[in-house]
Amino acid sequence: MEIREEDLKLREMTEADIPTIVEIEQELFSLPWTTDIFLEEIASRDQFYQVINGKKLTCKHNYLLELRGEIVGFFLGWAIYGEYSLMNIGVTKRYQNLGLGSFLLHQVIEKALELECFDIYLEVRESNISAQKLYRKYGFKEISIRKDYYFEPTENALVMRLDLDVSGEKMDALLDEILRV
Numbered sequence: 278m279e280i281r282e283e284d285l286k287l288r289e290m291t292e293a294d295i296p297t298i299v300e301i302e303q304e305l306f307s308l309p310w311t312t313d314i315f316l317e318e319i320a321s322r323d324q325f326y327q328v329i330n331g332k333k334l335t336c337k338h339n340y341l342l343e344l345r346g347e348i349v350g351f352f353l354g355w356a357i358y359g360e361y362s363l364m365n366i367g368v369t370k371r372y373q374n375l376g377l378g379s380f381l382l383h384q385v386i387e388k389a390l391e392l393e394c395f396d397i398y399l400e401v402r403e404s405n406i407s408a409q410k411l412y413r414k415y416g417f418k419e420i421s422i423r424k425d426y427y428f429e430p431t432e433n434a435l436v437m438r439l440d441l442d443v444s445g446e447k448m449d450a451l452l453d454e455i456l457r458v
């Protein structure tokens with residue numbers, strides 16, 4: 278399937294999107310996030326802002342990705358004092374392995390850079406090799422293991438980190454490579 282950049286639209290989630298996002302969660306995860314969690318994330322998006330000397334120091338992001346108007350993926354992240362945590366990311370099974378996860382990760386990195394974050398952290402199940410491949414491909418490194426962090430099934434989490442403290446040129450090259458759809 279050919280996907281062009283103009284077919285894609287990234288926009289903030291609204292309450293009206295939650296039923297579709299929850300369906301996607303149920304398709305992708307053994308312990309999916311619930312409607313209440315997404316409601317809380319959207320409601321706290323603006324309350325979470327803290328601006329000092331014109332700089333946004335804390336911020337919650339929740340974005341979804343539309344492909345020709347169809348919701349095909351999403352991500353949620355928190356920026357807290359220069360540290361960006363990627364809380365959740367997913368692409369519907371039907372559209373996986375077409376570059377959309379990379380497109381979303383590109384957006385995450387851009388948003389973290391806009392907020393002048395130094396690094397991005399995430400946790401991933403030890404068995405989730407496809408997600409780990411995506412993260413490693415774009416420079417995330419495993420920094421620790423959280424034992425039995427996940428339930429259903431109980432499993433260790435790998436904690437991964439991407440150092441954003443690199444020269445602008447190097448980061449531009451990285452973003453060009455990520456944007457391959």
Ligand SMILES: CC(C)(COP(=O)(O)OP(=O)(O)OC[C@H]1O[C@@H](n2cnc3c(N)ncnc32)[C@H](O)[C@@H]1OP(=O)(O)O)[C@@H](O)C(=O)NCCC(=O)NCCS
Nearest residue numbers: 305366367368373374375376377378379401407408410411
């Ligand atoms: C992880 C996820 C977001 C990747 O999305 P995607 O659209 O498939 O990603 P891309 O097509 O951009 O692929 C990027 C890289 O991921 C890896 N990858 C993607 N799908 C893969 C698969 N089925 N098997 C092995 N590697 C895979 C590859 O390394 C790929 O790079 P390559 O095509 O150059 O080899 C998607 O698989 C997903 O939603 N998984 C379920 C939810 C999840 O696990 N989220 C992460 C929680 S930490």
